[in-house]
Amino acid sequence: xxxxxPIPQFLHDGDFVSVLKAxxxxxxxxxxxxxxxxxxEMGKGGIATEGTTVLAVKYKDGVLVAGDRRATAxxxxxxxxxxxxxxxxxxxxxxxxxVPAVAFEMARVLEHSFKYYQRSQLQEMSTAGKVRSLSxxxxxxxxxxxxxxxxxxxxxxxxxxxxxxxxxxxxxxxDALGAQFEGVDYAASGSGSLAVRSVLHxxxxxxxKPLAKFNESExxxxxxxxxxxxxxxxxxxxxxxxxSNIFPIVRVITKxxxxxxxxxxxxxxxxxxx
Amino acid sequence: MIEEPYRWVEAIANRREYIExxxxxxxxxxxxxxxxxxxxxxxxxxxxxxxxIYDRVAFAALGHPADIERMRLVAIDLAHMExxxxxxxxxxxxxxxxxxxxxxxxxxxxxxxxxxxxxKMLLVELGDDSEQDSIVKLDYxxxxxxxxxETKEPFDALAGGNExxxxxxxxxxxxxxxxxxxxxxxxxxxxxxxAVGMDMAEQGQDKTxxxxxxxxxxxxxxxxxxxxxxxxxxxxxxxxxxxxxxxxLLDEKEIRAALKxx
Numbered sequence: 068x069x070x071x072x073p074i075p076q077f078l079h080d081g082d083f084v085s086v087l088k089a090x091x092x093x094x095x096x097x098x099x100x101x102x103x104x105x106x107x108e109m110g111k112g113g114i115a116t117e118g119t120t121v122l123a124v125k126y127k128d129g130v131l132v133a134g135d136r137r138a139t140a141x142x143x144x145x146x147x148x149x150x151x152x153x154x155x156x157x158x159x160x161x162x163x164x165x166v167p168a169v170a171f172e173m174a175r176v177l178e179h180s181f182k183y184y185q186r187s188q189l190q191e192m193s194t195a196g197k198v199r200s201l202s203x204x205x206x207x208x209x210x211x212x213x214x215x216x217x218x219x220x221x222x223x224x225x226x227x228x229x230x231x232x233x234x235x236x237x238x239x240x241x242d243a244l245g246a247q248f249e250g251v252d253y254a255a256s257g258s259g260s261l262a263v264r265s266v267l268h269x270x271x272x273x274x275x276k277p278l279a280k281f282n283e284s285e286x287x288x289x290x291x292x293x294x295x296x297x298x299x300x301x302x303x304x305x306x307x308x309x310x311s312n313i314f315p316i317v318r319v320i321t322k323x324x325x326x327x328x329x330x331x332x333x334x335x336x337x338x339x340x341x
Numbered sequence: 342m343i344e345e346p347y348r349w350v351e352a353i354a355n356r357r358e359y360i361e362x363x364x365x366x367x368x369x370x371x372x373x374x375x376x377x378x379x380x381x382x383x384x385x386x387x388x389x390x391x392x393x394i395y396d397r398v399a400f401a402a403l404g405h406p407a408d409i410e411r412m413r414l415v416a417i418d419l420a421h422m423e424x425x426x427x428x429x430x431x432x433x434x435x436x437x438x439x440x441x442x443x444x445x446x447x448x449x450x451x452x453x454x455x456x457x458x459x460x461k462m463l464l465v466e467l468g469d470d471s472e473q474d475s476i477v478k479l480d481y482x483x484x485x486x487x488x489x490x491e492t493k494e495p496f497d498a499l500a501g502g503n504e505x506x507x508x509x510x511x512x513x514x515x516x517x518x519x520x521x522x523x524x525x526x527x528x529x530x531x532x533x534x535x536a537v538g539m540d541m542a543e544q545g546q547d548k549t550x551x552x553x554x555x556x557x558x559x560x561x562x563x564x565x566x567x568x569x570x571x572x573x574x575x576x577x578x579x580x581x582x583x584x585x586x587x588x589x590l591l592d593e594k595e596i597r598a599a600l601k602x603x
Contacts, residue, residue, distance in 0.1 A: 079414055086422065157584055186417050324584075
């Protein structure tokens with residue numbers, strides 16, 4: 068006899084993705100074939116929106132995460148107000164580079180996975196567990212990645228509370244296949260990331276003091292300058308757009324949680340420092 | 342056997358009697374509104390009884406711990422699927438109960454050859470303001486009742502037996518006072534109401550012959566007696582919380598501070 072309640076009868080491990088799958092949901096849907104055909108017809112690059120610069124830097128109080136606002140498809144600017152930073156829980160932010168359609172879906176799965184785990188298992192998922200969850204999603208997305216239509220290369224920034232030696236800001240970056248790496252001091256992703264990483268390396272090594280000693284206002288200035296640097300050589304990255312008054316998105320993650328630096332503050336910094 | 346209709350009715354009646362017998366001495370649950378939201382309170386031995394279901398939905402139950410756990414997981418699964426497939430705002434207590442848990446529970450209850458769920462639940466949802474809060478009591482047979490929150494009675498009580506439940510509701514009506522009460526006052530009132538219910542449940546149990554004289558209940562005394570062996574468990578759905586999840590389990594220190602002069 069079928070059980071009338073959709074109840075996990077034996078073990079309940081708090082895995083939301085398996086609940087989703089039990090209901091017929093697919094992370095990387097059977098689109099791969101169709102996508103390949105589409106890709107073939109549209110020529111390389113397709114019209115999937117992508118291209119961006121996002122970065123995460125550890126500083127004195129935690130982690131700063133910043134991203135530009137431009138979404139491009141080939142050499143088209145699709146959207147100038149894209150939000151590439153997604154709050155996943157009270158102390159975690161996902162910065163996405165790659166195809167937004169897939170990235171936003173992944174963020175949505177992650178957000179619910181962490182909430183689901185916490186509520187069903189009555190404890191919060193460990194940072195390592197969270198990092199691994201994203202890695203698994205990226206692996207599931209492999210078919211789309213290999214077709215070249217759904218590649219996502221995210222950065223996961225979080226703050227580990229508690230007094231252990233592991234507490235503090237954490238930055239993880241991934242490759243498109245799902246390998247995860249912990250960034251020691253910083254990470255950058257997207258088409259403009261090369262410029263950003265180079266400057267970050269220079270700043271961290273010869274900039275007078277390491278990035279980890281920067282205070283909040285110093286790191287905000289640095290982030291805005293970095294995005295501007297990336298936008299200078301990468302057409303897929305926008306800096307501050309004074310004509311339509313569009314600012315990058317900058318958030319800090321500290322012991323208290325995620326906080327967005329307001330546009331008024333960014334505007335002031337741009338005027339005086341960038 | 343139960344192919345004959347009256348046998349079936351008999352089987353259901355027996356089932357009901359068995360479940361109610363099992364539930365009678367369960368620790369009651371009280372829900373009460375306060376200035377910033379809703380408070381759920383019970384007194385438990387070890388297992389937790391008050392849980393978070395979704396951003397604005399909480400759950401408390403009495404019954405068999407394994408059945409409570411199953412109901413809780415069903416509610417969590419349903420709520421998260423809905424929140425994921427549609428939007429956080431589409432997760433509503435009404436739909437969760439009316440179309441999710443209740444029909445399934447009824448089906449389970451009527452399958453007289455399988456073990457029944459021994460559980461009674463109280464589900465609460467925090468609205469944008471106190472008038473949109475909602476409280477639902479859900480029974481082992483799938484029947485449910487929404488509390489009369491629209492008629493400004495922002496509280497409810499759940500007990501194993503009817504007498505205990507009535508006694509608690511009477512006590513609440515009598516002592517209701519301002520719904521803008523502080524959390525501390527709400528904790529006090531809820532704890533005393535719990536004691537009234539638990540005492541009534543115990544009284545019903547050791548009825549020797551005709552219970553002619555009802556003894557006067559002193560909630561404070563009863564509560565003190567119980568707290569030697571058990572502890573108060575309470576959680577709030579707090580509108581003033583900045584996070585999207587409004588649920589917060591109160592810590593022991595906070596509860597003890599509020600109840601210290603009882």
